[in-house]
Amino acid sequence: MNQKYLAFVPFIIGVYLLLISLHLIKYNNFIIFITIIFIALLILIYKLNLNNRIEKIMLKSVITNSIYEIEIDNQKYYFIGFRIIGKENNEGKIDYNSELQLAIDTIRRNKERHLKIAIVTLLDPSPGSAIIFYAKKDNDYESFRNETILTKNMIESIAPHITLEPVELKTDTVFPIPKLLGSVSYGGYVGQMKYDIKANRVVIGEYDIELGNIIDATELPVGIRSNDVFRHIGIFGSTGSGKSNTAAIIADELYKKGFDVIILDWHGEYKNLLPKFNLYNNKNYLVLNPINMDDLTTMDITELIGDVLELTEPQKFILYLGLEALNQMKEFSFKSLLQIISANIPDNTYMQRDIKFALIRKIIMIFSGLGEKLFSSESGYTYLDLGEKLRGGNIIDLSFIRNIKLRKLYGLMILKFLLEYVIETKNRDRKIFIIIEEAQNYFSQVNTVINRALQEIRKFNVGLCIISQSPSNVDQEVIKNTSIKIIHSIKSNVDKKVIADSISLEKEEIQILDKLDVGEALLVAPNLRKETLIKVKKVA
Ligand SMILES: Nc1ncnc2c1ncn2[C@@H]1O[C@H](COP(=O)(O)OP(=O)(O)OP(=O)(O)O)[C@@H](O)[C@H]1O
Known part of the structure; x- marks a missing residue:
């Protein structure tokens, strides 16, 4: 409720007192009664913020009457168009485009948004722009209307010199466009402000x-x-x-x-x-042969397997001895590795036995089945073969x-x-x-x-x-x-x-x-x- 309505109260009292002092009206109870009722009404309107509510109800009904249901490519959409009107005032030249740009960038960054937004700028018959909100009809009508009101209000508060006025749409065009355009012609660039990165910060070097x-x-x-x-x-x-x-x-x-x-x-x-x-x-996998390397690599293979199987240091040591023995035999399969570890690695003490069997359990877990097929000393690629094979x-x-x-x-x-x-x-x-x-x-x-x-x-x-x-x-x-x-x-x-x-x-x-x-x-x-x-x- 505006202050200007309240200013009426002392004004009316003043006029009333003036009329009495000039003896133009009689001081009687009826007039006093009417005045009190009038003042009370004004206070009531102010208190209940009725004016604002009335405005909201009116806006809701205008928006409701301006929403179209349009079918494009077998998909139904809600559409509403607003012409963009620039408010005139005495503050000097207003940069409507910058205000609008700021509002658009803010809305674009809103990831929660369901509304799609289009801006139409036409040159003829006279330049002007309109803004269109639309959404697939799968979203319900209520939320489309509410989001429309919210977005309209948001644009008008970010761009205080702009008013969006709902208008009729032409629906016989490829994309529905408003029949009337507003006075502000939008000529901005929508991608320009994305993430607030300014063009001059980037220096492009050569590339191929x-x-x-x-x-x-x-x-x-x-x-x-x-x-x-x-x-x-x-x-x-x-x-x-x-x-x-x-x-x-x-x-x-x-x-x-x-x-x-x-x-x-x-x-x-x-x-x-x-x-x-x-x-x-799976139809054409590369079989690897992890032996036939120098000592360092046996150690590396031990480290790799140790890492994957989360082996303890003693388990790694036994694995290393097993791989070394295989290396001597120039033969590799996990079956043979298991055999060597079982047969050739000593397990004289309880501790040795525990370590050995824990290692075997872990090895069996991954090398039975497919594991056995992926590694072989007979048909597998050595690192040299593999390097040659993988060209292109x-x-x-x-x-x-x-x-x-x-x-x-x-x-x-x-x-x-x-x-x-x-x-x-x-x-x-x-x-x-x-x-x-x-x-x-x-x-x-x-x-x-x-x-x-x-x-x-x-x-x-x-x-x-x-x-x-x-x-x-x-x-x-x-x-x-x-x-x-x-x-x-x-x-x-x-x-x-x-x-x-x-x-x-x-x-x-x-x-x-x-x-x-x-x-x-x-x-x-x-x-x-x-x-x-x-x-x-x-x-x-
Ligand atoms: N530059 C791009 N432009 C348009 N679409 C893209 C682009 N990059 C990826 N996509 C699409 O996004 C989807 C996910 O892409 P991609 O698989 O490359 O993502 P990813 O980060 O590798 O995902 P994941 O970690 O799940 O493998 C794909 O459908 C892809 O077609």
């Missing part, structure tokens, strides 16, 4: 692998340099944020440039993304290995074989790129074998791509050692903190991380002067 476009008004293409992949890549993000798609784009580009690409595909997602690549899966583009689908420990061991073994191959052959002509999905399964804090191998391959043309949905479970040194980081949407605060610390993000950028849409990412790369928000393109 295009990833997508910068998220700002320029939408310039952006990418990374193939030479930088040897300093490794980290791709992080919650599930479904677009990590595999991004990795597939890079894999495809590198493959076209002559790199040998090997993907350790934990969930079996890459077959459809990269159909031209060789696929190794290769997807190693690990998802058919149900036992997670075995899947981890097999993946780790392939990785170790490849790194060993590179170190042994010292072949600098080959460029190799290895993608490791769900890297937290391989690069946990305790896994020293792979971390050591990573240090050793620095000199060679090998690039690793570490992908993880939970970077807080990956050894922080490994994350630090990736020079290119592509960070998709991250929801968990712990993971956000780990990433923020590794690239020293500003506070506002950390806040952005959980708001990114699918395919959007923060890119940190040596060819860019500053971390840059990008929208990654979809793999072809």
Whole structure:
């Protein structure tokens, strides 16, 4: 209720007293009675905020009368159109467009929104704009109307010089548009203010692998340099944020440039993304022969198996002795390993016996069945064979290995074989790129074998791509050692903190991380002067 209504009260009393003093009316009880009733009514209206309520009821009924039900492509929608009217006042020139832009950006960032919003700007017959709210009819009418009122009020409060007036829609056009347009012509750019990143903060360097476009008004293409992949890549993000798609784009580009690409595909997602690549899966798996290496590697294999099976130091020692004995015999299968451990390793004391049987129990758990088929000294690839075999583009689908420990061991073994191959052959002509999905399964804090191998391959043309949905479970040194980081949407605060610390993000950028849409990412790369928000393109 406005103050102006209250001002009437003293005014009326004043006029009344004046009329009495001029003897124009008689001082009688009836007039006093009427005046008191009138004043009481005004106070009542003020107290109950009736005016506001009346306005609300009127707005609700106007909105209700302006909502259309329209069918497009067999789908029913609610539609409502408003013309955008600029309020005139005496404050001088008003920048209606900036006000409107601010309101639009605020509404766009509202992730809870169900309303879709369109703005129509027409040049003829006279320039003007209208705003349209619409939603699929699956949402109920009440919530569409309520959200419409809420959004209209929100726009008008963020843009105080703008009024949205409901108008009739033309429904014979492709998209329903208002019959009348308002005086304000909207000429803004909707993508411009996304995440408040301003265009001039980004400096694009050269690149030969295009990833997508910068998220700002320029939408310039952006990418990374193939030479930088040897300093490794980290791709992080919650599930479904677009990590595999991004990795597939890079894999495809590198493959076209002559790199040998090997993907350790934990969930079996890459077959459809990269159909031209060789696929190794349950019908066509690679059998590995983990013996025939020098002593150091026997120790490494012990470490790998020890890590996966969570062996104690004494158990690892017995395993090492068993592997050594197998190495001498030039024969390898887990059956033979078990036989050697059972028959040849002494178990004179209770303690020795306990250690031995605990080890055998753990080995049997993962190497019976499929485990026995994946490793063999007769038909398996040595690390040299494997390195030669995996030329071109290769997807190693690990998802058919149900036992997670075995899947981890097999993946780790392939990785170790490849790194060993590179170190042994010292072949600098080959460029190799290895993608490791769900890297937290391989690069946990305790896994020293792979971390050591990573240090050793620095000199060679090998690039690793570490992908993880939970970077807080990956050894922080490994994350630090990736020079290119592509960070998709991250929801968990712990993971956000780990990433923020590794690239020293500003506070506002950390806040952005959980708001990114699918395919959007923060890119940190040596060819860019500053971390840059990008929208990654979809793999072809
Ligand atoms: N840049 C993009 N543009 C449009 N859609 C995308 C983009 N990236 C991914 N998508 C889509 O989003 C979905 C999830 O993508 P993707 O599998 O790459 O995510 P992810 O992070 O690897 O998920 P997960 O961790 O579950 O494997 C897919 O349907 C994919 O087609």
